[in-house]
Amino acid sequence: MPRKREIPAPAEPDTLDLIVRGGRIVTPEGVHDAELGILEGKIVRLAPEVTDRTHAELDAAGRYVFPGIIDAHVHFNEPGRTEWEGLAHGSLALAAGGGACFFDMPLNSEPPLLDAAGLRTKRALAEQQACTDFALWGGLVPGNLDKLAGLRDAGAIGLKAFMSNSGIESFPRVDAKSLHAGMKRAAKLGLLVAVHAEDDALASQFTNAQLAKKKTDAKAWLASRPVEVELAAIRQATEFAGETGCALHIVHVSSPEGIALIEEARAQRVDVTAETCSHYLLLTDKDVAKLGAPAKCAPPIRDEKRRLALWDDLRAGRIHTVGSDHSPSPPDLKTSPNFFEIWGGIGGVQHGFQLLMNACAATADKDFPRLAAVLARNVARRFRLDGRKGRLAEGLDADFCLVELGAPHKITAAELWTRHPISPYIGRTTRARVTHTYVRGRAIWSDGNVSPGSPKGQFLNPEI
Ligand SMILES: NC(=O)N[C@H]1NC(=O)NC1=O
Ligand SMILES: [Zn+2]
Ligand SMILES: [Zn+2]
Structure with missing residues (x-):
């Protein structure tokens, strides 16, 4: 039996840490315009408009918000x-x-x-x-x-x-x-x-x-x-x-x-x-x-x-x-x-x-x-991590990326973050580009750069 997970209480009296504004939310069921409210690493709001007070906002207008x-x-x-x-x-x-x-x-x-x-x-x-x-x-x-x-x-x-x-x-x-x-x-x-x-x-x-x-x-x-x-x-x-x-x-x-x-x-x-x-x-x-x-x-x-x-x-x-x-x-x-x-x-x-x-x-x-x-x-x-990960939904970890469909971009060896710049995709063009990646509400990757002071990763256990 999967262990029961605690869903954080609604953040009514609190100020949110972050609101992701104006993006197109992608779920397995479809794509819709909505905003995410994030507190202490979790998604606590997913609504057409999040009206809570917040310490920070991320503008996702014109982008897809992908899990x-x-x-x-x-x-x-x-x-x-x-x-x-x-x-x-x-x-x-x-x-x-x-x-x-x-x-x-x-x-x-x-x-x-x-x-x-x-x-x-x-x-x-x-x-x-x-x-x-x-x-x-x-x-x-x-x-x-x-x-x-x-x-x-x-x-x-x-x-x-x-x-x-x-x-x-x-x-x-x-x-x-x-x-x-x-x-x-x-x-x-x-x-x-x-x-x-x-x-x-x-x-x-x-x-x-x-x-x-x-x-x-x-x-x-x-x-x-x-x-x-x-x-x-x-x-x-x-x-x-x-x-x-x-x-x-x-x-x-x-x-x-x-x-x-x-x-x-x-x-x-x-x-x-x-x-x-x-x-x-x-x-x-x-x-x-x-x-x-x-x-x-x-x-x-x-x-x-x-x-x-x-x-x-x-x-x-x-x-x-x-x-x-x-x-x-x-x-x-x-x-x-x-x-x-x-x-x-x-x-x-x-x-x-x-x-x-x-x-x-x-x-x-x-x-x-x-x-x-x-x-x-x-x-x-x-892999039995669905009590925490995998979807943009209230109660789950605020893991997401912003995807832009823009002008065609040619992939170069210079943009690779891997140790060795070897990839079969060098020279290909792509309109889809990930501009931001967040893990548990913290930016790891933003505007095409590594975020300064990125937090470290957490070990995930299957829910046995
Ligand atoms: N050892 C290893 O990583 N093998 C991987 N490489 C690959 O092309 N197929 C594999 O299974
Ligand atoms: Zn392999
Ligand atoms: Zn293999």
Whole structure:
């Protein structure tokens, strides 16, 4: 049972801390003109006009007020690989793109987060470094079954397992047996399991076929991970979820065929949800061939037909959450004549979500509500944070961003807040721009700049 949350008493005799004036409020139900009144980090008023006294006002006229984005899938890589990104850089880039919370993956930090002690270490670092709120994933690997209860008690948001090689030695993939046992235990503990769904045997087989032909370019790499690789893994994971009763989240689904399999399992009452990532909605295989390393990820980016079909899935509610899978690396790991050797991972946390808004700019009143669902409300719900986060509503944390649909802006490397200025979106133009991001009523990002004296992020516990 979710714990009961206290809703702050109406601020009748008080002066509000902030009123957000004149914006267009985006909720999963629609877009409407309204104002927000904020007191002590919470939304205490949501009304066509807020008339209370206030210490400060934020002018949102002509802008959309969007719920603070909750990115359930980032690799900020601290501790251990801070030089790849780090919590400070990563969370700033997230905030610059409208994000108010992130869930950090258990890899590629070193050591990976596989037990309660690891969680406490990363939590302490993030409390010092992150400018947004955060939750932490624990890892599920062969051999850490007896650490799962400790991870749950320390407040892990869920467990993450790789069904194929993760590219990180210290984070081995789960074989069928360890995945099944892990999901059985997770079900007992009330922990959700997220899987990177690519079948290892099939991926190796297709990879070897390309390498045997001495093909090592981007096209060969795409051919080494066809959709079947993803589908075989989704089939196995959903079957295990049905057998064990474990809540399952398939991360970075790259294909409409994958979404269809998840829909089938849901129809059989399997507790499974689908995440896709901004890059699968924004890029195609042609972009991978053109852009090269910045657009390499696994599962790989698919063709235009599949990209458009994923948008249909998103609009129809068959995609439940959209994350960034932000997984950058230093430039030297992104440069090799052999595409197979290049680090697989896209650094898109700053612009991916804005570009989704941009893609919906012409139909904002119809499509922004859908984005508010997959980028905030659904994430909070799936991970049991909805008593505090995910919507613009009275009683919840005042997490929001202001989005402007203005003149086309060309994205430059210089505007990236990530540690390394590598992004597949450099050179793209966007009309949608996040001008402000607030977390619990405090500005993190305002008018295109980091707010001075930004508060630090808070650790989020699922409401078990
Ligand atoms: N280890 C890691 O971050 N892997 C991520 N990169 C990527 O492209 N897909 C992933 O799962
Ligand atoms: Zn993955
Ligand atoms: Zn990932």
